Amino acid sequence: MASDLHAAIFIAKQERHKNLFLNYRNLNNFPVELLRDEGMQFLERLFMKRNSLTTLPENLAQKLPNLIELYLHSNNIAIIPQAIGELVKLQSLDLSDNALQIICPEIGQLRSLRHLRLANNQLKFLPQELGDLRELETLDVSMNLLRTLPERLHQCLSLQCLTADRNLLHCLPRQLCLLPDLNELSMAANCLTSLPLDLGRSMELQFVFVDNNAQLKALPSYLYNKVIGCSGLRTQQNETAFLWTMVLQKTAHDKDYKNKLCGLAAQISDVKQLCLMLGDVTVPLPSEVKAIGSETDRVLPLEELACRVLHAAHNWTDVKFLTPFLLPKSLLDVVRWPLGHCHRCSQPMFTIVYPKLFPLRETALAGVHKRTTVSFVAYCCSGQCLRTFDLQG
Template sequence: MASELHEAIFVAKQERHKNLFLNYRNLSIFPVELLKDEGLQFLERLYMKRNSLTTLPDSLAQKLPNLIELYLHSNNIVIIPEAIGNLAKLQSLDLSDNALQVICPEIGRLRSLRHLRLANNQLKFLPPEIGDLRELETLDVSMNLLSWLPERLHQCLSLQCLTADRNHLHGLPRQLCQLQSLNELSMAANCLASLPLDLGRSRELQFVFVDNNVHLKGLPSYLYNKVIGCSGCGLSAQVPDSKLLSLALGEVAVPLPAEVKTVGSETERVVPLEELAIRALYHICHQHTKELSLLPAFLLPKSLLDVLLCPLGHCHRCSQPMFTIVYPKLFPLRETPLAGVHRRTTVSFVAYCCSSQCVRTFDLQG
């Protein structure tokens, strides 16, 4: 077995191969032959799946500087070295099915990375530096121990597919709604009780899977015309007209995000002063700067600046940004086809409006 390994590496060096397959070799340590002398400067793709590796060498980037793809699926890797950040050309990294407990912040230096797969590890959190991966298109962190996703994830402007199934997620940062390129979002088998109000507002988001989140009682109405998977979600019976508007008097049928401090009633037409002030400031900022990010940070407390940069949601009828108050309207259940599945399921949708007047005139079919 060892002689076959040596021969494969020797031939790769002699013939300057760009691809090297070392899958199923029962390797417990990284082959030193790959790191001798100048290494394999010409190697672009290294496949080392289904081995028994526990770590990676610090000199990996120095000896294999032109790596574009690195596949380490199904090993026993516990930690990856900080030097991983030196693989400047790396576009695809697969560390699925390992024993990772921590991802080092240096992963944010992989500015060419397009595909990152970390499924089936023991990760309890992701470093905020993942937000520095501006070229990232695919992120798979399913089957870990995550209870939250980093807010800076919304800075991954190229992200198209985000998968975080089978974690311990209790909520999603509302900043995810700013991912304008996101096409598929999969959060099945978590502990979600609500979803960001603006989720689905981007036309690019077409596939949303939230199966087996048993506490999730409704989906934002922006998802109405999307392909959704939601078995295990939704209410079990039709909702009478009298409960279409959730009240603050114990009749809230849909869990609301923690940021929502006040819920208006059907007869209450006065928006709280706090909400009016923030809406006015938001419009002034847009009018004079055109870009909220240009607003000098020292003019506002950081918490307020964060709210202005990312409103809680937008009115589903008039697109008015909302910050501290929403008027939810629950629509009766409808049948929704699941992607690639013949059976059908039912789900309730919720419209979030900026005033009681808006919520009374909102029609989901419109």
């Protein structure tokens, strides 16, 4: 085995290979042959998956300066040296299935990094410096011990897919709603009790996976037109139960919104974040206040309650009530056009909904999607309506 390893490295050096495969070699230590003399200046991709490595050499960047992809999946690596930040050309780093407990802040120096996989480790927190990875497109931190995510993640402006399944997360940073290119967010099998009410406002976010969060009772109404469901944790029993495809279609502004079908979502093209506006100063509502409804379904979040009261108090056909002196435009746009109506009582809903799944029997569409049943998702304005709503009613 050792002779085969030496031969593979020798040939790679002689022929100036850009790719080197050292998977399944039973390596306990990083091969010194890769670090001798000038190293392998020409190497771009190094595959060392499923070995027994416990650490990385400090001079890795000096000997492999042109490395753009490093795959270390399924080793026993417990520590990443601070010198990892010197791999300035690195675009893909896979450290899944290792023994990592800490990620050093220097990882934020990998400014070219596009894909970072840290799944199935023992991480209890992530460094805020991850927010410095402006080119990062994929981040997988599933199957760790994380209780929070870095607030500075919203600075990863290129982030498209964020996976944090099977952790201990109780909430998500509201700043995640600011990610402009986020397309898929997977937070299955955590301890989530609520989601940021702005989640789903971005048109780019299309897939949200939050199944197996037992305390999560409601969803932000902006998720009406998204795909919500199972993130790969599928079993025969939950295949249908958790893959929810939203069939609600968006509609444009319409003064006759009261005549629309109950639950139909309306598109709001210029909705601003609900907040307190004092002259030129904008003060967002505190997250603690906005999440007041997460512990019990008897108390609505203050933002939702305010929207419903203002909506009911105004006659929207009377122009005199639309003056900005009474309501700022950002608030006016929100309370005038609800995003949907309760399937049970037709109450308008603005920021939060309670979903209820009804698996239906075979339909014509079932054969198209190779499924035996098709699910219908009802949306209610409160826990009370959720409990009393039935398709037969």
